[in-house]
Amino acid sequence: MNQKTLSIMEYERIKQAIRGYLVSAAGQHELSRLQPTANPEKLQRWLDETQDGADIYRLESGIPLPQLDDIRPHLKRLALEAVLNGLELAQISRVLWTTSAVVKFFDQLADKEVTMRQLDREVHELVTLPDVTRRLRTSLEGDGHLTDDASPELRQIRQHITQTAAAIRQTMDQYTRGKDAKYLSETIVTIRDDRYVLPVRSEYKQHFGGIVHDQSASGQTLFIEPQAVVGLNNRLRQAQMDERHEEQRILAELTALLTPYQDEILRNAQILGHLDFINAKARYAHQLHATEPKLSRDNAVNLRQARHPLIDPKKVVANDIAIGQDYKTIVVTGPNTGGKTITLKTLALVQLMGQSGLFIPANENSVIGVFDDIFADIGDEQSIEQSLSTFSGHMENIVAILKQADEHSLIVIDELGAGTDPQEGAALAIAILDQIGTLGSYVMVSTHYPELKAYGYNRPETINASMEFDAQTLQPTYRLLIGIPGRSNAFDIAARLGMPATVVAAARGLTDQDSQDLNAMIADLTEQKRQADADAASLHDELQEATELHSSLQKQFDQYQHQKDQLMLDAKQQANRLVDESRKRANQIIADLRKKQLDAGKSVVKEDELIAAQGALNAIQQDTGLKKNRVLRREKAKHTFKKGDSVLVKSYGQTGVLMQQLDDSHWEVQLGILKMKIATTDLEKAADPAKSRKQPRASIQRTGSSGMSPTLDLRGHRYEEAMAEVDRYIDSALLAGYPSVTIIHGKGTGALRKGVTEYLKRNNRIKSFGFSPANAGGDGSTVVRFK
Incomplete structure (x- = not known):
């Protein structure tokens, strides 16, 4: 690309703005070589990478990359079989650790099903060295200092150094704080030639013995290593030399670990720098509110x-x-x-x-x-x-x-x-x-x-x-x-x-007049162009809105046409399943009724069981749910109720009269002598009784529930008679819709009370029961609550 044009257009200022977002030396190097390209395939790949970077920045605030130094000189020294120092190894360690972190980051993006155009393929080229990375991270701090975990020997040597230095300081403190402090120029401990010394006045140089390492400019102060710490200083110096030797051994060992992977490490550094460059492009685009060009x-x-x-x-x-x-x-x-x-x-x-x-x-x-x-x-x-x-x-x-x-x-x-x-x-x-x-x-x-x-x-x-x-x-x-x-x-x-x-x-x-006319014409054209642009923009917005609406409607219509036949087929299959299920249920109900009739000689068929069976049979009928249908409208009219209407209670198969509406979904219905709370969905308008007297009406013979009381008194009854009476009474109370009743059994011998209790325990229609309050009979009567 023409370099003079790049200079005129201040292209370098664009690169300078991107440079502020870079964190790696490899990224800086890639940016410095950036030039426009005329290769369409390469350009599209670059734009795809930038779009990937923009997506990651929007979703995850960018690819996680720390400051990375230029490791190319270190790898050149490694190729020459030189032993790398701690800082060089730490910088390479940071590259390897970042490589593992980036691979893990992109694996997590894949788990989140984030689609990448280009970067996932490039990240697959990264080579992780987990064992080498772990050893380097364990052995080195960020500034290149070897940790105590670098080797057991190094840990032991450093512990010895710490203990020896503590012993020296303790001995020296006796001089600075004791009676010998008067012989010192200052009551401090200092270091000369890597050994601990005291600042002693020159006239007392013989008092402490030991070795003179230095003197002040005036000659009034001598820096003396007392005889009492000479041995400790020697031990400390030897331990420090051992420490340096062990550190050199560890550095050589760590360098040898890296030697087989020089190419992989260099390639990793280049890819990380490239990802850093993409990060920077994405952040610059965000700051500039820039978009991807086609x-x-x-x-x-x-x-x-x-x-x-x-x-x-x-x-x-x-x-x-x-x-x-x-x-x-x-x-x-x-x-x-x-x-x-x-x-x-x-x-x-x-x-x-x-x-x-x-x-x-x-x-x-x-x-x-x-x-x-x-x-x-x-x-x-x-x-x-x-x-x-x-x-x-x-x-x-x-x-x-x-x-x-x-x-x-x-x-x-x-x-x-x-x-x-x-x-x-x-x-x-x-x-x-x-x-x-x-x-x-x-x-x-x-x-x-x-x-x-x-x-x-x-x-x-x-x-x-x-x-x-x-x-x-x-x-x-x-x-x-x-x-x-x-x-x-x-x-x-x-x-x-x-x-x-x-x-x-x-x-x-x-x-001349021609120039004036031309200017007037241009002014008129300018105004017309402005108005035309405004109209065109408005029409474009309206056209786009209409196009989107048409597209949406067409899509919905196509879906409707596609689903119509399938819905019809599903409805037929569902109807067939309902018919089969209803037939099975009806057969079961008929069989149960026949069995009860055959057993009638042994035990009376109870009224509530007959009503429940009739209701189960009637409930087999299924609602078709059709809309805008004359049959549906007739059926809907059957469910428009008002007080005084004759209604059919579908679950019981009996006709009653609406007394009052209890709430939005329930009515009070008079069924003979009984008043019951019935759900609206269970009601259907019935013909006026006056107009249908000739038609037979379904009826069920009841066992004396007329004028029943919420209280049953069993006192004076024999045990068997009392239990039969309790059974009939509970059935009648359920039909009457009572929430609770009271059974008076007296105290006496307790036989009736025990029998009532055992019956209530066996009856699954009982919600709870218990003795009456002390002021209402106590354990002489039982209060029963229904489900």
Whole structure:
């Protein structure tokens, strides 16, 4: 890629911004070599990696990577069979530990079913060395210091050093705190030649004996190792030498562990640096609110609301920039300070970022091309050293561009033809654009020459553009208007700044009528373009909404058509299952009734059992659940109830009268002499009894529940008679809907009380029972509560 263009576009500032997010030396190295690519396959892979990094940053705040140093020099020393020092080994250990952590991190992402485009394949190249990593982590601290766990011998030697140093300090403390302290210059213990000494006044040097290691500058203080600690200092020195020898042995051993894995370790470091670089690209994209661009092999660029990445986001103005599909040349005209140069730089720099695998500061679904080279001529090229004028400097650049550009090149030129006579400059600009058109290059140029406005209309694949100017405030809005040439606002600006009206009027008079008409036409076109863009945006939103709605409805209709036949088949199968189940249940109920009738000679068939059996038979009928059906409407009318209606209680097969509605789902029903609480779903309107007297009515003979009391008195009854009475009474009470009843059995011998208790225990329809309160009979009566 053209290096001068990278310099003009301040590409290095983009890399500098990314550098702030890097944590590894390998990542820094990869960033330093970053250049835009013209290889579509490589570029797509770069973008896929950045998208993976962005997804991981969004879900997990990025790939977990610590600070990693450059280990390449250490591996070179390892290749030369040198013994690595503790710091070098610790830095390699950090790379190996990070390798294991990253592999585990991506395994967890896979468990969460996070889809990666590219990174999972690259992570599979990492080689974990668990045994080597564990040994290094156990033996070394982060700064390279060997731990006591590096070897049993090292631990023992260090314990000996600690004990010996403690003994020396204890002995020396006797001198500094005892009666000998008066012979010292200072009551401290210091070190000379790695040995513990005392600062003794020179006149008392014989008092302590031992060895003189040093003296002060004045000679008044001698640093003496007392005779009492000479042996301990010797032992300490020997232990320290043993410690160094053991440390060297351990370092050599750890270095030997790494020797067989030099290539794997280097590759791991490179991959971790690459992941660090991807992390940094993702974080920069997040900070910039950048999005993934799509690639166009045909170089049909379409940047949606593109922003210059180096301008304050609060101040930058976004613009839509498109080139390559309907036109390959854009001629931007208009006055200075309108934003033409920034717009040209935005196109080129965003394209360079995209071709570097970076996300671009533009809205989603923006499209970039894949250009072989991007050329730029922007800025003042005047050079005193080369004796070149501004015009000459521009011409040299353009000559070089014309020699190198082809149909796969993007060219941006600011103020084409400027710096010379306007008439000649305009003619030269037109000729240069024609030559670029012959080469087939894509070009965006800015100019002041009005002649180029007509050029934009007359040449194929060429379009005019301008920077919007607010006629009310006479200030630029920095918005790009494609299809509208720029108009001159010099007179309006001069008048607004206070130029006398007579001078402005005179200037207008000196301008030919054609120029004034052209400016008026441009102003009208600008307003029409603004209104058309607003209408188009509104219509686009409405069309998108309608399209989405249609798509949703079509999808639901297709699902309905697909499911209809299956639902019908499922319904038929379900109906068949219900019929089979109902037939089996009916047969069982009939068999039970027949058995009860056969046994009637031995025991009376109870009233509640007959009603329950009839209810079970009636409950076999299933609700079809059909909607909007005449049969359904008739059935629904059967379930619209009001007080006084005759109803059929389906579960009992009996007709009653509605007395009152107890709640939303229950009615009180008069069934003969009984009043019962019945669920609404168990009721169905019955024919008026007056109109259906001739029709037979189902009836069940009851065993004397008429006028039953909530209290049963068994006193004076024989045991067998009393138990039969209890059985009948409980059945009647259940049918009457009583929540509880009281059975008076008296105290007496306790036989009746025991018999009642045993019966109630066996009856599964009893919720609970117990003796009455002391003031209501005590253990002479039992209160029974039903389920």
